[in-house]
Amino acid sequence: MTMPSFPVPTGGSAVQKDRGSALRARIKPAGVVVGGFGALLVVIQIVNSAMGYRLTAEYGIVPRTWHGLVGILTAPLLHGSWGHLVSNLVPLLILGFLIMLGSVRQFIAVTALVWLMSGLGVWLISPSNSVTVGASGIIFGWLAYLVARGVFTRSFGQIVLGVVMLVIWGSLFWTGIVTVAVADITGVVTVSWQAHLFGAIGGVLAAYLVAKADGPRKAKEPKPALSGGS
Numbered sequence: 688m689t690m691p692s693f694p695v696p697t698g699g700s701a702v703q704k705d706r707g708s709a710l711r712a713r714i715k716p717a718g719v720v721v722g723g724f725g726a727l728l729v730v731i732q733i734v735n736s737a738m739g740y741r742l743t744a745e746y747g748i749v750p751r752t753w754h755g756l757v758g759i760l761t762a763p764l765l766h767g768s769w770g771h772l773v774s775n776l777v778p779l780l781i782l783g784f785l786i787m788l789g790s791v792r793q794f795i796a797v798t799a800l801v802w803l804m805s806g807l808g809v810w811l812i813s814p815s816n817s818v819t820v821g822a823s824g825i826i827f828g829w830l831a832y833l834v835a836r837g838v839f840t841r842s843f844g845q846i847v848l849g850v851v852m853l854v855i856w857g858s859l860f861w862t863g864i865v866t867v868a869v870a871d872i873t874g875v876v877t878v879s880w881q882a883h884l885f886g887a888i889g890g891v892l893a894a895y896l897v898a899k900a901d902g903p904r905k906a907k908e909p910k911p912a913l914s915g916g917s
Contacts, residue, residue: 717787720794725780728822731764732772743767747818748809758819759806765820775822775874778856785848793897798809800896801828801889808885824882828854831890832897839898860887 735742748762749755766772787794805824813819834853837846864887867880 713790716791717784720791721783721787724783725776728764728766728772728776728779732766732769735765736769740767741839742762743820745820746864747820748806748813749818750813750815755810758811759803762806762809762820763802763822763825766822767820769885771821776905777824778826778830779822782826785833786829789897795830797829797890797893797897798825801825801832801894802888804828804889804892805882805886808888809879809881813879813881819879819882821882823863824879824886826886827859827883828886828890828893830859831887832894833890835839835891835894836898839895840901859883 704858731742737913743765746761746765747755748758766775778848783794783798786797802825809819831853834849834857836842837844837849863878863883864880867878867883871880
């Protein structure tokens with residue numbers, strides 16, 4: 688008498704192992720790239736401070752001026768003081784590392800979109816004759832990307848990560864955008880809520896576009912094979 692046998696899924700565990708191996712393989716490159724970016728900001732800050740922050744004045748974003756357009760590309764690399772840089776450095780390294788774990792292409796695409804959206808927003812609506820520098824617009828964009836990504840991808844792991852990011856740093860959206868914008872109405876502030884707002888918008892847009900681009904690729908991935916005996 689032959690006992691009936693049922694198919695036993697074996698491919699699923701293999702897929703999970705492959706994904707785990709791929710993730711571990713990306714940890715070191717992610718640390719190198721993001722750490723290198725942080726080191727670059729420190730080097731630029733050393734040069735800028737030695738020059739009496741002349742780079743800030745020359746290469747920051749000056750709204751609605753032709754030379755201010757250059758600042759869209761250069762302003763996130765500059766900071767107005769060491770305190771300004773230090774306050775940005777920790778979240779920059781953590782958030783950048785988490786995004787780099789996805790892939791280098793994804794990191795570049797998300798960062799480029801956030802970088803341009805934040806800078807253009809500052810150039811368009813910030814007060815005339817102001818000069819804006821700093822990487823906080825990118826930080827807000829990266830944070831918004833990590834929070835929103837799971838909503839569009841419907842990935843449980845990414846949803847959990849987004850919730851964790853929201854719990855840890857979610858208050859930044861209120862204090863760095865809403866509170867500062869309200870203060871700007873009643874008086875002069877030195878924090879660019881415009882960079883934060885448009886950076887966050889860029890992050891959400893990047894999350895949507897990445898999820899949309901990944902959809903067809905995931906649909907083509909082979910499903911785990913099922914095998915069984917007789």
